[in-house]
Amino acid sequence: MSTDILHEVTQGDYKYGFTTDIETDIIPIGLSEDVVRLISAKKNEPEWMLEFRLKAYRHWLTMKMPEWAHLDIPKIDYQSIAYYAAPRKNAPQSLDEVDPELLKTFEKLGIPLHERMALSGIAVDAVMDSVSVKTTFKESLSELGIIFCSFSEAVEHHPDLVQKYMSSVVPYTDNFFATLNCAVFSDGSFVYIPKGVRCPMELSTYFRINAMNTGQFERTLIIADEDSYVSYLEGCTAPMRDENQLHAAIVEIVAMKNAQVKYSTVQNWYPGDKNGKGGIYNFVTKRGICKGENSKISWTQVETGSAITWKYPSCILLGDNSSAEFYSVAVTNHHQQADTGTKMLHIGKNTSSHILSKGISAGFGQNSYRGLVKINPAAENSRNFSQCDSLLLGDKCGAHTFPYMEVNNDTSIVEHEATTSKINEDQIFYCNQRGISTEDAVGLIVNGYAKEVLNQLPMEFAVEAQKLLQITLEGSVG
Amino acid sequence: MLEIKNLHANINGKEILKGLDLVVRPGEIHAIMGPNGAGKSTLASVLTGNQTFEVTKGEVTFYGKNLLELTPEDRSREGIFLSFQYPVEIPGVSMVNFMRTALNEHRKYKNMEPLSATDFLRIMREKKTLVEMDNKLANRSVNEGFSGGEKKRNEIFQMAMLEPRLAILDETDSGLDIDALRIVANGVNKLKRPDNASIVITHYQRLLEYIVPDFVHVLYDGRIVKTGGKELALELEDKGYDWIKKEVEENI
Numbered sequence: 001m002s003t004d005i006l007h008e009v010t011q012g013d014y015k016y017g018f019t020t021d022i023e024t025d026i027i028p029i030g031l032s033e034d035v036v037r038l039i040s041a042k043k044n045e046p047e048w049m050l051e052f053r054l055k056a057y058r059h060w061l062t063m064k065m066p067e068w069a070h071l072d073i074p075k076i077d078y079q080s081i082a083y084y085a086a087p088r089k090n091a092p093q094s095l096d097e098v099d100p101e102l103l104k105t106f107e108k109l110g111i112p113l114h115e116r117m118a119l120s121g122i123a124v125d126a127v128m129d130s131v132s133v134k135t136t137f138k139e140s141l142s143e144l145g146i147i148f149c150s151f152s153e154a155v156e157h158h159p160d161l162v163q164k165y166m167s168s169v170v171p172y173t174d175n176f177f178a179t180l181n182c183a184v185f186s187d188g189s190f191v192y193i194p195k196g197v198r199c200p201m202e203l204s205t206y207f208r209i210n211a212m213n214t215g216q217f218e219r220t221l222i223i224a225d226e227d228s229y230v231s232y233l234e235g236c237t238a239p240m241r242d243e244n245q246l247h248a249a250i251v252e253i254v255a256m257k258n259a260q261v262k263y264s265t266v267q268n269w270y271p272g273d274k275n276g277k278g279g280i281y282n283f284v285t286k287r288g289i290c291k292g293e294n295s296k297i298s299w300t301q302v303e304t305g306s307a308i309t310w311k312y313p314s315c316i317l318l319g320d321n322s323s324a325e326f327y328s329v330a331v332t333n334h335h336q337q338a339d340t341g342t343k344m345l346h347i348g349k350n351t352s353s354h355i356l357s358k359g360i361s362a363g364f365g366q367n368s369y370r371g372l373v374k375i376n377p378a379a380e381n382s383r384n385f386s387q388c389d390s391l392l393l394g395d396k397c398g399a400h401t402f403p404y405m406e407v408n409n410d411t412s413i414v415e416h417e418a419t420t421s422k423i424n425e426d427q428i429f430y431c432n433q434r435g436i437s438t439e440d441a442v443g444l445i446v447n448g449y450a451k452e453v454l455n456q457l458p459m460e461f462a463v464e465a466q467k468l469l470q471i472t473l474e475g476s477v478g
Numbered sequence: 479m480l481e482i483k484n485l486h487a488n489i490n491g492k493e494i495l496k497g498l499d500l501v502v503r504p505g506e507i508h509a510i511m512g513p514n515g516a517g518k519s520t521l522a523s524v525l526t527g528n529q530t531f532e533v534t535k536g537e538v539t540f541y542g543k544n545l546l547e548l549t550p551e552d553r554s555r556e557g558i559f560l561s562f563q564y565p566v567e568i569p570g571v572s573m574v575n576f577m578r579t580a581l582n583e584h585r586k587y588k589n590m591e592p593l594s595a596t597d598f599l600r601i602m603r604e605k606k607t608l609v610e611m612d613n614k615l616a617n618r619s620v621n622e623g624f625s626g627g628e629k630k631r632n633e634i635f636q637m638a639m640l641e642p643r644l645a646i647l648d649e650t651d652s653g654l655d656i657d658a659l660r661i662v663a664n665g666v667n668k669l670k671r672p673d674n675a676s677i678v679i680t681h682y683q684r685l686l687e688y689i690v691p692d693f694v695h696v697l698y699d700g701r702i703v704k705t706g707g708k709e710l711a712l713e714l715e716d717k718g719y720d721w722i723k724k725e726v727e728e729n730i
Contacts, residue, residue: 426566432550433526433560434580434636435587444579448570448619 027084033057036183039084043152043187048163056172056182063176069310069339070368070400073281081246083184083217141199147192148203151219154190161192165223169252169287169316177248177310178285181217185250188219193228193259202458204233218249224259226292231262233461245270247306249284257292257319262300264457266465268472269305276335276364279307286313287343290322290351298325299342300456302465304472307336312370314343317351317379324353329450329465331472332365332397341371341402346379346412355386358450361397362473368400373414375407382412390420391449393442393473443470479504479675480525480545480644485536486700487524494520496700497536502644505672509686509711510679512697513719518679519563521697522648526560527553540644554580555587557643557674561633561650568620573632576620577602577639584640605638609665627658634665645669645676651685663688683715696722 027038036057040050065076141148147158154162172182193199224230234251247269255261263286272279282305288297299313315324326342344353359367373384390399401418423445431441447454447466454462480502487495494517502508512518524531525538527550538545540556548556568576581601582592593601606616611631621629630650637645647666651659666676666689678689686694686708694710695702698719703726704710714722 424566427568429528429550430562430566430568431576431580433554433562434576434640435551435554435583436580437549437551437583440579440583444571444576445568448568451570 027082029082030079031057031081031083031184035083039184039186042084043155045152045155046159048159049155052167052172053183056179057184059173060176060179060183063179065176069370070366070402071308071310071337071339073308076246076281078180084186141201144197144200145194146197146199147190149190151185151188151190151221154221158190158192161223162190162221165252165254166221167252169254169289170250170285175285177283178250181219181248181250181285185217185219188221188249190220191222191230191232193224193230195225196227197225198228199230202231202233204235216245216247216249218247220249220251222251222253222261222263224253224255224261224295226257226259228256229260231264231458233264233266233458235266235268235461235464245279246281247283249286251284251286251313253288253297255288255290255292255295255297255322258294259292260296260298261288262298263288263313264461265299265301265303266457266461266468267301267303267305267309268468270307271305271334271336271472272307274334274363276307279336280305281308281310282306283308283310286311287316288314288324289316290319290324290348293319293321293348295319295322296324298327298456300325300327300453301329301340302450302453302457302468303328303330303338303340304468306338309336309338309340311338311340312342314345315353316345316347317353317382318347319351320348321350322348323351325456326353326355326357327453327456328357329360329453329469330358330367330369331360331469332362332367333472334363334365336363337366339368339370341369343372344374344384346373346375346382346384349378349380350382351379352383353385355384355388356452357386357388358453359388359390359399360393360446360449360469360473361390361399362393363397365397366400367398368402370402370404372404373406373416375409375412375414377408380409380411382409384412384414386414386416388416388418389449390418391446392420392422393446440470442473446470446473479541481537481539483537485521485524485538486534487520488532488534489520489530493534494531494700495524498697498701500695500702502675502677504643504675506693507670507676507678507689507691509689509691509694509708510677510697510702511681511694511711511714513723514681516697517700518697519648522560522646522677522679525553525646526550526558551583552587554640555584557641559637559640559642559645561630561637561645561647563648563650563652565621565624565629565633567622567624569622571620573616573618573620574599574602577636580636581639601639605635608638608668609635610661611635626653627655630654630662631658631665634662634669638665638669641669641674643674645674647676647678647680649679649681651680651682659685660688683711686711698722698726 027035036053040053170178172179191203222232253261253263269280269282290297297315303309313326317324324344330338330340332338341357342355355371357369359369361367369388371386375382388401392399399420403416405414407414427445428438428441446469454465457465482498482500485495485498510518520531524533533546545553578598585592609631615628621632624632650662691708694706694708696704704722
């Protein structure tokens with residue numbers, strides 16, 4: 001039976017495919033030094049920022065797109081992309097000034113931008129295309145000395161912090177996509193948690209790509225000073241588009257002594273249609289540094305969208321006794337491809353890292369886990385435990401695991417476990433026999449499989465993520 | 479309630495059921511016995527819509543509805559329950575979540591509102607007591623790490639939750655020690671009502687000491703070849719199946 005049924009239930013359509021009619025301010029397509037200057041000028045940036053962009057742009061010209069990933073990436077013409085788009089209207093001061101069309105879009109996405117937001121205790125720095133539209137809870141956060149604003153505002157109001165930490169984790173020369181981001185990034189979020197402060201709410205950003213042929217180049221910088229704590233949520237959905245869209249973001253996290261940062265992502269960009277036409281290319285560089293002793297960084301990601309995903313949220317464990325975690329669920333359906341995983345670089349003594357990766361492949365999807373665990377000679381008594389599981393739905397999809405380990409001292413312990421399983425017909429029939437449809441059964445089984453990762457998400461996000469897994473793998477039955 | 483006429487079914491092109499007839503009325507308990515490979519479990523699979531099997535001929539009606547046209551989930555919602563011989567494990571899915579999903583699907587089918595969390599947990603507590611199921615089991619993932627006996631008890635618990643009109647117990651006694659057997663049988667007896675019925679598939683007479691059948695059928699070579707009262711089970715226990723095989727062959 002079930003290849004047919006599985007085939008059927010995995011043919012769900014993308015449910016968030018709509019666009020809003022907001023006039024956008026787009027720079028002509030193509031990339032040159034003039035375009036970089038134009039972006040910087042549009043944003044009224046100081047000279048040092050322009051210099052940084054130009055330095056990155058010149059370096060980018062010497063680089064080639066990486067080809068080592070287990071991905072089939074169509075040729076990208078970087079001269080046919082528009083590198084900047086912003087909603088035309090000036091930044092609003094209150095909700096009344098926000099474009100009603102935009103509010104409706106957020107409504108459809110279920111983003112609680114007004115009262116519901118206050119109730120759910122989340123501050124949303126909503127990013128529409130490239131410019132921050134509205135930042136909430138800023139005041140109550142600023143009483144604690146917390147800075148949560150758009151990257152542009154940070155450049156304007158907190159240049160010392162930006163200059164000190166920007167590019168300190170991901171250097172401008174890091175990789176092709178990161179370097180491109182350094183040259184043309186449009187906006188993003190900035191977070192600073194001062195010493196000894198525990199951020200009282202989940203900080204959240206919703207991203208959305210919404211202009212034809214517009215590259216999206218976000219930049220996020222999170223700094224957690226000594227003894228501080230912050231949990232940051234990033235979630236995205238994008239409207240349906242025919243043209244492929246490039247997304248090359250950078251996220252940098254700095255955790256000082258005893259600081260803890262928890263970064264959670266639910267990614268649901270348009271994955272392309274059933275035949276693999278369209279969809280977002282998501283080439284992201286995310287990296288954190290546990291700079292101080294006893295610091296901790298935790299990455300949790302639920303990746304259901306994008307046509308191609310190239311993403312390795314990583315940690316540099318520099319401080320002694322620091323620890324890092326990576327929890328991931330990656331789903332590829334139809335013709336989606338994902339090459340995702342993490343890097344854990346152990347430098348300090350007694351550092352520990354934990355990797356839990358759950359891949360789910362359906363349709364013709366290709367899902368690869370790629371991970372590096374590197375223990376430096378000085379990282380005595382370090383520990384790593386990695387577990388990589390793959391679940392296959394149907395017989396035309398693929399799951400691949402590429403774990404790399406480099407252990408350079410003999411006091412450290414590195415463990416790796418991997419499993420591959422197919423969704424079981426008997427499990428589905430068992431659910432059917434209890435009155436549960438095949439579609440719901442797949443949802444139940446997949447959510448059960450991914451539970452350990454979903455449990456890491458903050459409550460509201462976990463519910464959303466569960467729905468998303470179900471929507472991604474189902475939809476056409478019943 | 480259930481009427482099976484001249485049922486033929488194949489697996490991978492091999493005919494297993496070869497013209498089976500059976501009528502079950504409300505309030506009755508039917509035992510189906512027979513040697514290995516006679517088609518006992520196939521019957522359970524075909525009635526519940528397992529698509530590994532292909533029905534090639536015959537009719538099955540359940541309260542007048544053509545059962546063979548219904549999806550497996552609709553057969554369940556119509557009130558047919560199968561206690562599996564080998565219940566599967568579903569890692570990560572809690573019994574609470576599983577049962578609540580199932581029960582609410584049944585309610586939706588009957589145009590009833592979903593149960594509130596409080597009501598659901600109350601019903602779950604009641605039914606757990608009924609089948610003497612450990613509290614801890616209900617908080618674990620579906621059948622994950624359950625012993626053979628715990629899995630069977632969990633099947634009866636689910637049956638108690640879903641209150642089927644027709645329960646099919648497929649070798650529920652296999653792998654059970656005598657205490658577990660008694661608990662499972664007690665559960666089944668407590669759930670017995672004038673308006674529901676059971677088909678008990680078993681190899682041994684042992685289970686029928688606890689669940690007393692109204693009819694005992696012998697399934698051999700894909701057909702019911704002999705039907706009697708509960709004393710037929712004792713006779714089979716005593717004499718084995720060979721005399722029946724001989725009888726059948728003589729009739730050909």
